[in-house]
Amino acid sequence: MEKRAYNFNAGPAALPLEVLQQAREELVNYRGIGMSLMEVSHRSKEYEQVNDETQQLFRELMGIPEGYHVLLLQGGASTQFSMIPMNLLPPGKTAGYVMTGSWAEKAYKEAKLIGEAQIVASSEADNFAKIPSLKEISIHPDLAYLHITSNETIGGIQFQQFPDTGNVPLVADMSSDILSRPIDVSSFALIYAGAQKNLGPSGVTVVIVRNELVQDSPKHLPTMFRYSTHAANQSLYNTPPVYSVYMMNLVLKWVRDQGGAIEMERRNREKTKLIYDMIDQSGGFYRGVAHPEDRSQMNVTFRLNDEELEKQFVKESSAQGFVGLKGHRSVGGLRASTYNAVPYDSCKALAEFMGDFQKRNG
Incomplete structure (x- = not known):
């Protein structure tokens, strides 16, 4: 395959x-x-x-x-x-x-x-x-x-x-x-x-x-x-x-x-933590949209300080096989939807890409 x-x-x-x-x-x-x-x-x-x-x-x-x-x-x-x-x-x-x-x-x-x-x-x-x-x-x-x-x-x-x-x-x-x-x-x-x-x-x-x-x-x-x-x-x-x-x-x-809903919750928290940690530890390069206490385990929304840089992020991530990271047209920004079926490895790969993108553009 x-x-x-x-x-x-x-x-x-x-x-x-x-x-x-x-x-x-x-x-x-x-x-x-x-x-x-x-x-x-x-x-x-x-x-x-x-x-x-x-x-x-x-x-x-x-x-x-x-x-x-x-x-x-x-x-x-x-x-x-x-x-x-x-x-x-x-x-x-x-x-x-x-x-x-x-x-x-x-x-x-x-x-x-x-x-x-x-x-x-x-x-x-x-x-x-x-x-x-x-x-x-x-x-x-x-x-x-x-x-x-x-x-x-x-x-x-x-x-x-x-x-x-x-x-x-x-x-x-x-x-x-x-x-x-x-x-x-x-x-x-x-x-x-x-x-x-x-x-x-x-x-x-x-x-x-x-x-x-x-x-x-x-x-x-x-x-x-x-x-x-x-x-x-x-x-x-x-x-x-x-x-x-x-x-x-x-x-x-x-x-x-x-393992049912209990296991789904455990996995969802584990995989979204990879992305949220990258946002929180980026020194402001990435900014989370949602207040931390109300963050979704299904849709991780974030921004960069420059809209042109966001467009570059989407373009480069797409070239690396990432799909769907552009934020909703009504608000812009970036979004990773991490539903039950999204594997841990996909979230890990995204966090690694985010780290590399920051190194090259921060």
Whole structure:
């Protein structure tokens, strides 16, 4: 095999090599059925097994207690920005949003199109370089729900602890850090995540939601936008993204075989430490964007003192096989996305490149 790139793309992102190799082996003839899984009916026993097993793997890996549905939906997390208020925000109630960056803002704007929503805490004054402290989050007991974005890919900030919302349902967009660390699912009413960062390729979105919230799906909603529709049909109401679910299934098995979320967290901290240490020990040549206490273990954001030097960094790193290090177009700078599937050796190689680049340009 030719040398693989050092893939630091923010999404779609790196997939485990073992998963890609297994998918390649099963692409044309899935387990002896004489067809690719992409060609089979979603009502077939072969796909129903994948569908059911994938939901069960989520339950196992995340320790999901009884009383929750695991839904495999389409439309990405961006569709959930609308589906959540459609299903959970009745007239006369207000939803609370914690503003931590671009993705939180998009979720909030969609909620405003559906009903009443308000910002209950924000780090905009700090250029979204930190997470608001838990004591800053105003949780009124009459809120329909409180929405957070657990990890902001653009700013590189991450909730280290989650707010205690009492009887107010806590909703979280975990698209970019799901299964990167253990969490207590029972603290959340609804968790959603697009697959293309930590779970597999794009095309499928997981929604983990308490049963009672599903039962209350408003009957006036179009059928496809009701959580109750998908819960009642085991995520098979319409043709699902069969191959994306299959790939997610393989990724979940890979996480399980590697040691689960506990091992993922250990590896993620070990490999991002290589990059953060290089930033902190560079004497100001590299500057971390996020406040140290809120640094993401998924997206390392940093700057150089000169934009032309940043462009040179991207150009030279690209020539050395590094992919995806250019910061998001809305903020510029540099970013290394270090999701579960990004190997330690890739992060080690990046830290070494950063050290060499500083020696030559510092």
